[in-house]
Amino acid sequence: MIRSLEFDDIYFSPDDGLAETAHVFLCGNNLPAAWENAQNFFITETGFGTGLNFLSAWKLFEETANADAALDFISFEKYPLSRDQIENSLSVWADFFGGRLQRMVETYPLRVNGFHRVHLTDRVRLTLIFDDVNDALPQLIVPRGVNAWFLDGFAPAKNPQMWSETLFREMARLSAPGATAASFTAAGEVRRGLAAQGFEVKKVRGYGRKRDMTTAVYRGDKNMPLHKAVSRVAVLGAGLAGTSCARALKNRGVDVTIFDQYGVAQFASGNPLGLYNPRFSQFRTAESDFFTSGYAALAAANAPDQRCGSLHLLTDDDKRKRLSGMMQNWGWHSDHVQMLDATQASDRACIKLSHDAVWLPDSGYVNPAQLCATYADGIPVQAGEYDPRQFDAVILANGIAAKDHPGLSDLPLHTVRGQISFLTGDVTTKANICYGGYLSAQHNGGYVAGATFQQWRTDTDVTDEDHQDILAHLYKTIPELTDRFSVTGGRTSLRCAAKDRFPVIGPVPDSANLYVSTAHGSHGLISTRAGAEYLADLICGTPVSLSAATVAALEPVRFRRRLAKKDGQSAESRE
Secondary structure (H helix, E strand, O other), rough: OEOOOOOOEEOOOOOOHHHHHHHHHHHHHHHOOOHOOOOOOEEEEEOOOOOOHHHHHHHHHHHHHOOOEEEEEEEOOOOOOOOHHHEEEEEEEEHHOOHHHHHHHOOOOOOOOOOEEEEEEOOOEEEEOOOOOHHHHHOOOOOOOOEEEEEEEOOOOOOOOOOHHHHHHHHHHHEEEEEEEEEEOOOOOHHHHOOOOOOEEEEEEEEOOOOOEEEEEOOOOOOOOOOOOOEEEEEOOOOHHHHHHHHHHHHHOOEEEOOOOOOOOOHHHHOOOOOHHHHHOHHHHHHHHHHHHHHHHHHHOOOOOOOOOOEEEOOHHHHHHHHHHHHHHHOOOOOOOOEOOOOHHHHHHOOOOOOOOOEEEEEEEEEEHHHHHHHHHOOOOOOOOOOOOOOEEEEEHHHHHHHHHHHOOOOOOEEEEEEEEEEOOOOOOEEEEEOOOOOOOOOOOOEEEEEEEEEOOOOOOOOOHHHHHHHHHHHHHHHHOOOEEEEEEEEEEEEEEEOOOOEEEOOOOOOOOOEEEEEOOHHHHHHHHHHHHHHHHHOOOOOOOOHHHHHHHOOOOHHHHHHHHHHHHHHHHHH
16 A cells, blocks of 8 residues: 655555545546536546546546547646556556556656646546645636546645645636535535635545545636637648647647648758757746746657757856756756766766766657657648638747737747757767757767857858867867767758747737747757647647746737836836
8 A cells, every 4th residue: 555655644545445536536526427418528636646536537538428528637746656656556456447557657747847738548638737736726727617626635634735725715716617526535624615715515425434525516606718619720830839739739639731831840940850958947937847848748758769868067157056956946856857976977978077967867869850740740731821711720830930920020039040060970978968069969870969059140051160169169068079070961040039038839919819839949849849738728728738827928928018017117217
């Protein structure tokens, strides 16, 4: 029986955890009757634990819901278990769940704080939020409202912090009219907390040795926003931004067409190899959470032989401060980030390094051009003009050309020229090495190094001067490698970036059914993936895969808000 050392409590009944889940959470929320005629059903849970409740709901949904209905299950977990712990604790029911347990374990996110979207099937999506529920629940966006609540987590006597006024207040904010809730506990503070927020509360027979449990129905009166069904979407641009958006929508059954006169991955997304890493900051922020979400998703999806790991060298005081702060403040499990001294880092890289490093074992490399082709597989790509009247929504994912639309003409976008070098050498590196520039792990007998960062240039010529600059930076940082590489070629492209160095993703201001995904800069491999899932949520009206703070940081309208705030402050100062 698995037990939490943090709370000195068990995760489920020692008698029969599966029967307990069925009695408390499934029957307590009147399932499956509650989703009998639903096209979409939204469940939120306050403690994921082993995932037993989720697996039970998933199985019941597929066995009883309409064949074209979809389930979104949202769950919070402050202390996520490992894959092995989950699999071992639920192995006794592996046959009962019929492969679902293995699927859940295989797709289980990295244990890093933030929002994580997992697609289990075409009909079932899991949003796992690794964070304190009192901090993260106010950041949750469920446009059409939660239909059922699984109030799990450890007992109020063991974990009083979770059963807070914040929890009950946010439940009322997020609940659809008539939403149900069920919990194993009948503690008075829980029943009073629910009642104070508009829930009609009942104490009913509990499971097994528990005499009582709680059920509730939300009686608050509110108007939920109507969502118009979307069946056809046009995506402008066939790079990473466009193809990832198209794939996210295609996975939800939407008919998507990509428009790009040059074809798939012809510009900045066409590099043959790219490294994926989060963008580091000293403190955890809405922006860092966005990159974490994309990084975790790509790492989980990437081929195991391409997850070679990345070493981020602490080459100066600024990097040491930033990366040490990241390790202290981001809340990542040691499975996924470690601080290494120079000797340990050298062992990982298989070459002599002179700097300490942060080690990300889940990082790696992909072929961006091939990734675009994979995203676009089975989706029409057309070179001609599109007729917006034939589509329910349009996504502008065409880089800096998005500024051509009147609603985005004021965006502070610019291009950044970047050249990479293809190398051969008489060394074998086993990990990516990042130091302001980067050197990839050996791949197909060669390496990629880069990249220049030239905002002032708009040409795409590959130059010997840039090759020499890239090698000079590499040799200065890692003297062991000096003169051990030869340049075999290179590639130059123009990346699109915003003035505040953060992507622009969301609804286009003053334009109905028009969205944008641009300015992904040098982290496009991960930011386009996270941004695509978010836009698919917006367009399809499903729970949002990012926090409200991250959404606000991404929206195109953020620049207008900042300008208005600045103008207001200027007016106040003149007065």
